[in-house]
Amino acid sequence: MRAELSLKKMSSRRGRIYISSIIGPRIAYCNKWLLKGTSKSPSPSPSPSPLVKVNQPSCFLFVLFRSFSNTTKNPTSPPQGREPKPKALPKQSCNLGPNHLRSALISFNRMLRMRPFPPISQFNKALGSILKMGHYATALSLIHNKLQQLQGIQVDFYTFNIAINCYCHLNRVDFGLSLLGTLFKRGYTPNVVTFTTLINGLILQDKTPQAVELFKKLMRSREIEPNVVMYGTIVNGLCRTGSTIRAVSLLRIMEEGSCKPNTVVYTTIIDSLCKDRMVDDALKLFSTMDEKGIFPNVVTYTSLIHGLCNFGRWKEATGMFREMLDGGIAPDVHTYNVLLDACTKEGKMKEAEGVLEVMIQRGVDPDVVTYNTLMDGFCLQGQMDEAIRVLNTMVERGLHPDVFSYNILINGYCKKIKINEAMHLFRELSRRGLKPDNATFSAMLRGLFQTGRCGAAQKLFNDMQAAGIIPNSQTYGILLDGLCKNGYISEALSLFHMMESKSLHLNVVMYNILIDAFCKDKKLDTAWALFSNLASKGLQPDVKTYTTMIQGFCEEGLLHEAKELFVKMKLNGCLPSDVTYNTIIRGFIGQHKCYEALILVEEMVQRGFSADASNSSLIIDILLTKGQDPALRVVIKKFMPKDSHGMQEIE
Template sequence: MGASGIEHDVYTVNIFINCYCHLNQMGFSLSVLGKFFKLGLEPNVFTFNTLINGFLLKNRVVQAAELFNKMINAGNCQPDAVTYGTLVKGFCMKGNNRAAIQLLRKMEEGACKPGLVVYNTIIDSLCKDKLVDDALNLLSEMMSKGIAPDVITYTSLIHGVCKLGEWKEAKRLLNEMVSKNFFPDVCTFSVLVDTLCKEGMVGEAEGVVEMMIERDIQPNTVTYNSLMDGYCVRGEMSKARKVFKLMLSKGSMVDVFNYSTLINGYCKRKMMDEAMTLLREMSRKGLVPNTVTYNTLVDGCCKVGKLGDAQQLFSEMQACGQLPDVQTYAILLDGLCKSGQLSTAIQLFREMEGKKLDVNIVIYNILIEGLCLAGKIESARVLFRGLSSKGLQPAVRTYTIMINGLCAA
């Protein structure tokens, strides 16, 4: 541009900075900032906002805060609502609620007063950290300043009290929300359905879903999955399957998580044929089961004594590119030991060691108990004595296994 005789201006250089920030090239962004001064230009609030956001995109909250402080100290360019809002969001994303609230107080002292977006951001962060009392206090403070809450505010608060299992408080907030003509959206309702199901109140959850439909708010995949999981926990698999079919009939995007929820329900009820049918159905639909799905199925097979099927699933998951984790090995190892297949269990244990997996005390407990059950007390004792050399400390469970083994010998 300069070679063509076209002069740079603040607007043009800001575009360059913004492009580099979104490309995660903060080094180049700062170089362009240096160009500002060489050209005799003064960066404006948009320049600083872009750079602060760029640092936050790279999760560099400290550098973003430092730039904000430089902006304040320089005095020639004061932060605006966007600056404050961006940095508040950055602090909240890092879980630094204290810094976010300090910034809120700084806004209150200056000319740029906090608005609903800033309050909502902090309230949501507090609720995610289960600091609901602090969030409710902030709500009261916000309302005393004439700032009315919206659907987002109430959804965050309802989510917060739901995480604490305080259903009555969630219901109170919902009623308060409706009384103020703020109608819950699908996100609000989904939070309620999920909490009710986890509390075992599936009947009430059904009522919430019915209320959604009456208000022409269509339940989404999250809503249906929570309801399905609620039925699975209660062992009402026919109802869970009915919800699953309803999702399909409504054209909802059924994913691996939805299938895994239903598979888990069947496995818990030892209905392995139904669980395996769902696994095959996933493959036909082009869905790749994840490690959680396979762990659930391997565990289910072990619990019903189908060790051959469990081992086949163990091989199948690796062939599909899903690497077994420590939990997968622990499940299969436990099944092999309890079925008396100790040599296969020891071979699996050696495989874990060869793959440099984190062989924790749980794994050793399973193997020590397997040795004790097989009457190989001396081998169990050797494994027990070698724990400290592996950097592991025996747990209460470890001592209990050894004592029981020695007493039975």
Template structure:
């Protein structure tokens, strides 16, 4: 490393300097991180190809590897072809690169064709070839085919799988949601019959997958088992576990995990603390989030844009949008450039506080700064405009976003249809829904819920009913919101029989009513003075652990004077009020 200075290109055309300086330049490309990396590599490739005698094939493979690492697979294949045309013979290394590139270009079948060619020409594919193909199958969503090939290697003793083979299969299984299969394979690696022992990375994949599958306790068990076997956890292991714990409101254990990792000599990173900041913010404890940021600063770790965005989200969630905006100043002080996500959240915060003028000003300002609003930014603005009673401006913005080439997503359409229906435009909303061509949108139960509810509210109960039937006919599963909206619709029309029928039917279909479902039903029954029916469902909901909400409770109190001294309704109300007093609430 005594000569890392860049040497002008023209010196390389003199033969005397060739091999040594080719090595130098390949070295630069491998370690460097310039924007011209690929172009420089191509330039060097041409020079090497013209050099007589040809540099060793090793130099060429090193150079092409640079291109592959930059994910320029087509380019890499083109270079291999050029080498072939120049009469440089392929070897197992170049063939493996070629197979890998085809796999990465979603041409795994071509990769297998190359394998057949190798065999026909009497060459031997090696373990790397199989690892590449197994990964190719995983990338092509064929994890079970990957497992088949893996098993074939074992059973036919083609070659002995190594850590990479196991890692590829385990990761593939986890990514495809087959965590238990991945765990099985990990167990096999641990067993005496397997020569290949698992590394921390193998455990990490399964631990993370278990956490994502909401099986945090099993992840913790595996973590304990791994430690017991002497495998040292990495910062990634801890991050996955801390994230998993936080997702289930187990912040105390997560904080303990943080102490544990430091005790074990594993330093938490910015990402570790950011997980905690985000989690505290999501549950509304911005104070704890701020304390976490102080803790990371004490350790010399610098919060980044993701950390601060989480914090901004936290303040917005509490409706403290002015405090959220102050976070931007703190970011600037630390030379952290707010990105479009930062501003999108702030804009959303202002919209939710109905401060649409402020949101619009910010929306304009960021564009003046050169930031490009994304679908999320537009969707927030759309919601803000609808909720501030400006549907005309909302639809103009919707057209504007499409004119800018941004495709609305499911959330955008949910906001749009909800806003339109609230402004008596359910017919237009429905017409727009009919014109959608994306299956993802046409099969979104959430969109149906909004339209069903919207049509009911616009005074089109029959259209709502048709949409519900259509949803079922499509084979889509109505969810608890769908049923609640329909029950509400029946109640509004005084069709309590139908409402009750649907309540039973939803349970038969494996969809349990929630607090909202019961509140809607009981409230409507009370409003229509169906006190006895209301009593039945009130008892049922309380037995299931649901409480009447504020609106239901008001309706209840209004009815009390109308019912007898020893009525069940009165008893329920008395019981409820005493329970609430015990809670310390009023």
């Protein structure tokens, strides 16, 4: 969806078992390539596992499978007469280099040339290696284009599990479920590995509720005995979706049952608790690990250090780091990145560089995240020359800056109002083979508006959309703010209405920008209309919205309206801030309504706020000119900062 921005005008997603009877006719087609050329009976396995039964699967598993296949998106059926095969799969990750993959492919092809063929277990071993490398589509292609095409090779239960795993990692759990149906057809009973893979696939596709439901049914049926990996997968899914408390409940069930939690399960929950800012609970769980004799790993310590640093608990974080070293656990690059990030956020750049030095001395290679974090720290301090030095060091060490590296520097230059330098880096992105993203354009737009270059900002916004990048809420907020602050208020309102007409997401921040602009432009009717429109859009005004509108009323001398809105604000559960109190007090003082101001001052003091410098000066002036009112003097002493200038004069 494209929105052209103009400063002049804004224009305007089982007897005989039939596969289709279990999973439905549309999902069954993608199994045929695994069945083609194979006998109806299961192929013999050189070393059958006791976990795999080659007998009639249980009725429960059929019913269970049907219930889940019906709620999972099915692939579209291919044209008749054509052999289906997976296509348009998502881009796969590559965890190991091309040499590892090349060696695995050479080994696989060598086995294909052997006569007789090696047992299927050897092929499965090779496929498993490719899967572990993250080359999921490659593994599927080998099964389809190599194994399935040759007579004399029959895929077995393990091959199916590999294929299911690949599909799940490619965000096609629907295909994985369809292969589960094929397992039933061939007389196999899926084991705990199969179901854990499918549960993980559902979680990877943000279908954690379905994953939990499948897990519950397995638990109730007792057909599959969950192991620690399956429990850990569910715990991970719950934590990913913010259900940390439910994950803790599941942990307690594990602790009381026969399948005890391991380091990974505890660490997953500890990490989630830290991210939920429940660091003390995470530390208690860490102590529980120690009591139960479960050893933490580098991830456990890193999560806790990160959580402690986020709360500024440096002493405890340092103690945790030392405990980690004393326990013989070597910090990894992520641990050092956490420490470095904590230093930069506190402006401790010397300490941050010290962390980098120690890291290198200990043989841990810094990564792009390390240098990005250091660059960001220097940018936050306005030290752009130092940030560029870090960028050059990164390149000298053979690392390639990513788009986030450039975003940090562009944002840094824009904040320093060095737009030409920012634009130079912006243009360098394409020469480096990198594509700017929303954050890149947003930083540049903000910088251009700050320097009054509205025409250049307009062109950049249109270029952004021409490049296929859809502006997000932050980008539109920057546009609205930039237009308003440069005097293009009517154009900002036109853009806002265009966003409304195209059903783009509008948030309270955007309303605040416009309300503030119209209040400052003395157009209170328009500001109030926008304020009143919030409820119809399902939005609630926040403290900034109320404060802005109150200030608008006060500046126009409409104290009655300001006081009414102030009362309504509290009734609606939005507590005034110190800025709100100072704004309305200033309004009443400005109209010489000292008694009303005094009542608000007392309320403000009770809330633990004090007057700002502007109000302090106004109140002192009034007190000096209106005489020594004893009641007023007592209140003034309560709310004035102890070091306020002028108090001695009153005394």
